[in-house]
Amino acid sequence: MATQTTTAAPATARGTGRRAGRSTGHVRSERTNWSGTVVLVLCAVTVLLPLYVTVSMAFKTQGQAVDGQAFSLPAPFSVDGFVQAWNLTKFPVGAGISLLVTAGTVVATILLAAFASYAIMRNWDHRLFRYSFYYLLAAMFIPFPVVALPQIQLTGRVGLDNPFGVILLATMFQLSFSVLLFTAFLRSIPDELEESARLDGATTWQTFWRLIFPLLAPMSATVGIFAFLYAWNDFMMPSLIISDPALQTLPVRQNLFQSQFSNNYHVAFASYLMAMAPAIVAYLFTQRWVMEGVTQGAVKG
Amino acid sequence: MTSIVTTGTAAHAAATAPPARRPRRRVEPLYYLLLLPTVVLFTLAITVPGIIGIFFSFTDSIGIGDWSFVGLTNYVAMFSDPAILQSYLFTFGFAVATVLVVNVVAFLLAVGLTSRIRMKTTLRTVFVVPMVISGIIIAYVFNFLFSNSLPAAGAAAGIPWLEISLLANPDLAWVAIVLVTAWQSIPGTMLIYIAGLLSVPGDVYEAADLDGASRVQQLLRITVPLVAGYVVINVILGFKGYLNAYDIIVGLTNGGPGTATRSVAMSIIAGFNGGDYAYQMANATIFFVVAVLISLLQLSLTRTRKAS
Numbered sequence: 001m002a003t004q005t006t007t008a009a010p011a012t013a014r015g016t017g018r019r020a021g022r023s024t025g026h027v028r029s030e031r032t033n034w035s036g037t038v039v040l041v042l043c044a045v046t047v048l049l050p051l052y053v054t055v056s057m058a059f060k061t062q063g064q065a066v067d068g069q070a071f072s073l074p075a076p077f078s079v080d081g082f083v084q085a086w087n088l089t090k091f092p093v094g095a096g097i098s099l100l101v102t103a104g105t106v107v108a109t110i111l112l113a114a115f116a117s118y119a120i121m122r123n124w125d126h127r128l129f130r131y132s133f134y135y136l137l138a139a140m141f142i143p144f145p146v147v148a149l150p151q152i153q154l155t156g157r158v159g160l161d162n163p164f165g166v167i168l169l170a171t172m173f174q175l176s177f178s179v180l181l182f183t184a185f186l187r188s189i190p191d192e193l194e195e196s197a198r199l200d201g202a203t204t205w206q207t208f209w210r211l212i213f214p215l216l217a218p219m220s221a222t223v224g225i226f227a228f229l230y231a232w233n234d235f236m237m238p239s240l241i242i243s244d245p246a247l248q249t250l251p252v253r254q255n256l257f258q259s260q261f262s263n264n265y266h267v268a269f270a271s272y273l274m275a276m277a278p279a280i281v282a283y284l285f286t287q288r289w290v291m292e293g294v295t296q297g298a299v300k301g
Numbered sequence: 302m303t304s305i306v307t308t309g310t311a312a313h314a315a316a317t318a319p320p321a322r323r324p325r326r327r328v329e330p331l332y333y334l335l336l337l338p339t340v341v342l343f344t345l346a347i348t349v350p351g352i353i354g355i356f357f358s359f360t361d362s363i364g365i366g367d368w369s370f371v372g373l374t375n376y377v378a379m380f381s382d383p384a385i386l387q388s389y390l391f392t393f394g395f396a397v398a399t400v401l402v403v404n405v406v407a408f409l410l411a412v413g414l415t416s417r418i419r420m421k422t423t424l425r426t427v428f429v430v431p432m433v434i435s436g437i438i439i440a441y442v443f444n445f446l447f448s449n450s451l452p453a454a455g456a457a458a459g460i461p462w463l464e465i466s467l468l469a470n471p472d473l474a475w476v477a478i479v480l481v482t483a484w485q486s487i488p489g490t491m492l493i494y495i496a497g498l499l500s501v502p503g504d505v506y507e508a509a510d511l512d513g514a515s516r517v518q519q520l521l522r523i524t525v526p527l528v529a530g531y532v533v534i535n536v537i538l539g540f541k542g543y544l545n546a547y548d549i550i551v552g553l554t555n556g557g558p559g560t561a562t563r564s565v566a567m568s569i570i571a572g573f574n575g576g577d578y579a580y581q582m583a584n585a586t587i588f589f590v591v592a593v594l595i596s597l598l599q600l601s602l603t604r605t606r607k608a609s
Contacts, residue, residue, distance in 0.1 A: 070450040119336035145566035150350035172346040233435035
């Protein structure tokens, strides 16, 4: 029962940890921390409670939704809220535009940042490339609100007050962080690898696509995840840049329930659920990447 | 667009630089093609609007039509405008409170999730969910809970100050905003702390165990100092992010009651319709200077950490 056993702990803890007293509690890694488990489960409940309310409200009838019992289960079960939300928010259009903005931002961010980072790192001895790196990085100092007003005016003037303008701006705001990640990674790729590809007769363009870009994949995943979460969930930029309400993204369409229809709670929550579900489902399937991506992004950036 | 490399010091440096160590390699044209479109787009999308914004902050423009230069009038007016001062006070207070709440809770959750608990994977999956949900939608859901469920619970429990919505209370609405922002941003912070905690080698704790250090002593004397670098990252990244608070506040209070919870970002944006375009551009310029100062602080802090 001493510290030497810690390496075998995972196997033994399950068997012995269950009923053991607290007297030797300071021996780490020995037994299940039940009090910790209970506290964390309670914390998890506070995370799940708003989500539970969203789901249960969404399946209620209008009558039950306004009875003031937010935490009750839906009875009877109704999909009326979804049907109305689908039509009121023009869900297929909103989802399509959100998808376009998100896919556009993810692809543009990964490609432009990877291109620029590769060019910068391979020509570091040239001033143009070196200064471009610092120039692109400087955007980390500029939050969107600072340049929002002139951007609203400019995008309006050149006909980009639509989802494409949002793709352009969102990509530009993601650039500095992404270039930082890519260049840090490119620095760790040995030159010899690339030289051997050149000796085999590959052009720069071929070397990039066949050798460098595949090697960048883990960083591309990180960059893509950040771009996805930002573009899919953002309210501020699309609400300010896209001038035609018919072309708005899903999060912006939800403000419908703050002004009109403000008492149709079941419709509002059905709509919220439909807007948040795609990101949650995507997260559940890719959670390892998401978690690693966030960690990498913060530690490197 | 490439003015940044051709002007001033760069040209000067080129003229006086010692002969290059090796003959100047010709850059393959493809590299320009890979880099320059991005630099051009970046300049048009961010640099040009930034310069336009600073330019108009010295005018009396209302966004359209004629304008004339007014010098520093906007800046002078800003520093004695109670609405502006209040928005900065609120935004900084909110950011400090949120940083504290988020980092304390996220750190404790990370300690819990890296200890020997049951359902570790499931719990971690659940804790990260808020990170992937849109801030505005989270705010709408909580808006409903704060204005309907919480007052109902307050009435049932006989707590008078809970019977009116937290969001309608000018003194307490900020608490609701801190809570919801924390709810959403704890996961990202927590993941970074988990990475930090996992990087601490296990034998450090074994040695502490042998010396008879208690769990709390180990946490305060070993864990906290060893993850201090992660604390710096989380505090600064978080603070910078919270200063730009917009979505969650719009969804919860829309700046109200009155202007009690109006953030700097919200007052800048309000300048677009409010007719004080130039005035809010001065505000944005000051806000930019604040953001730069904080980023420089971040750079110097992370530099010294890496050096030590």
